[in-house]
Amino acid sequence: MRLRKGRHGGVVGAHPPPLDGDWVDEHGRLSQAGRALIQIRRSEGRCPARIAAELGVHRSTVGRELARNTRLGRYHAAAAQVMTEQRRPRPRPSKLAVRADTGVDAGVDAGVDGGAGEVLRAAVLVRLNNRFSPVQVSQDLRRCYPGRDDMQVSHETIYQALYVQGKGSLREELKVEKALRSGRTSRRPRSALPPRSNRSWIGAEAHISHRPPEAADRAVPGHWEGDLVIGAGGRSALITLVERSTRYALIRRLPLTHDATTVAAALVTMMTNLPESLRRSLTWDQGSEMAAHTTFTLATGCPVYFADPHSPWQRGTNENTNGLVRDIHPKGTDFNHVSDADITETERLLNIRPRQTLNWDTPADRLQQLLNVAPTT
Incomplete structure (x- = not known):
């Protein structure tokens, strides 16, 4: 638009400067x-853009206001204020919340029948006491109470109820020692994570993005994930390996040290008993204990890939x-005081557990099926 000077000075078509006033909160x-x-x-015939300039807001703010709150072709400030407040969402108490002042189930205030709210809370507690994770609790309730909205709760709501401090916290009513497997009572903000560090011994070709795509969907066996479980004071450790397709676990004790050379040698011992077809890849985090990963790869023919820092879901x-x-x-636990026989028993217990993800087969059964058909070289 071309601007021109007005009869009394100024520029015709230019927006006025913002007016002083409490136009926004x-x-x-x-x-x-x-x-x-x-x-x-608006009663003076001003356009939304000029009004917005006077208010000091974007013109879309005025445009939305007029579109939402104009009735019968007219805009009234008092009516617009009432309609806006009515549309504004009100915070609803959680289905699992208990009112702090009375101890009454807050499900009544949330539009849920009080009795049903108490039943839901009890059902959640039973499952948490059976060491279900919040996700497992949510899914099991969906399976046990299909079509009943009053008996459904999201895993996020359960997490929030577990993290709440004070009266009404689910943790106060749990019988198990830990509400969550991690034992954490609050979420860790990203700002509390340690800074990323450079690992010069990890080449670009060893990044997880170069791992064969077949490893991602678990359809092809032989792709493993590994890590260390550190003992008390960092004086001992366990190596844990798990096959992605069968969930079969291998565990080995490192009682004296867990430096890169020791870890590489132990991994070679753990993997060489497997057929070559079951040694396709190993995914690890960026811990320095894997600095000698090339030694392991040369001995076993199994390449190592490294997950991104602070990305445990890549090795879930x-x-x-x-x-x-x-x-x-x-x-x-000090693994210097745990016998190799105890570690072998731990490995056995993990591998004989029926797993839902395996259609209730055990990892041991699934691995045996592969060994029965896998070539030996």
């Missing part, structure tokens, strides 16, 4: 005074396995 939303100014200017099967190991050998 601390969140940048239009205030009642801002809506009153919109009503006045192994993270789950380590959690199961910690159920048997809690944090603070």
Whole structure:
């Protein structure tokens, strides 16, 4: 648009500077005074862009306000304020919350029958006491109570209820020692994560992005994930390996040291008993204990790939396995005082567990099926 000077100076078509006034609140939303100014200017025939310039807001703010709150072709500030407040969402208490002042189930306030809310809370507690994860609790309730919205709850709601401090916390009513396998009572913000470090011994070709695509869908066996479970004071460790397709676990004790040379030698011993067809890849985190990974690869023909820093989901099967190991050998265990026979028994217990993801087969059964058909070279 071409601008021209007006008869009394100024520029015709230019927007006026913002007026002084409390036109928006601390969140940048239009205030009642801002809506009153919109009503006045609209009655004067001003366009939304010029009104927005006076309010000091984007013109789309005024455009949306007029579109939402104009009735019968007219905009009234008082009516617009009422309609906006009615549309504003109100925080709803969680299905699992208990009102702190009375101890009454807050499901009543959430639009859920009080009795049903208590039943839901009890059902969640039973499953948590049976060491179900929040995701498993949510899915099991969906399976047991199909079509009943009052008996459904998301895993996020369960996590929030477990993290809540004070009266009404689910953790207060649990019988098990830990509400979550990690034992964590609050979420760790990303700012609390350690800074990323450079690992010069990890070549670009060893990044997880170069891992064969067949490893991702678990259809082809022979792709493993590994990690260390560190003992008390860092004086001992376990090597844990888990095959992605069968979930079969291998565990070996490192009682004296877990430096790169020792870890590579132990991995060679653990993997060489397997057929070559079951040694397709190994995925590890970026711990320095794998600095000698080329030695392992030369001895076994199994390439090693490294996950991104702070990305445990890229090795989720192994993270789950380590959690199961910690159920048997809690944090603070000194593996110098645990026998190799105990570790063998731990390995056996993990591999004879029926797994839902395996259609209730055991990892031992699945691996045996592969060994019965796999070539020996």
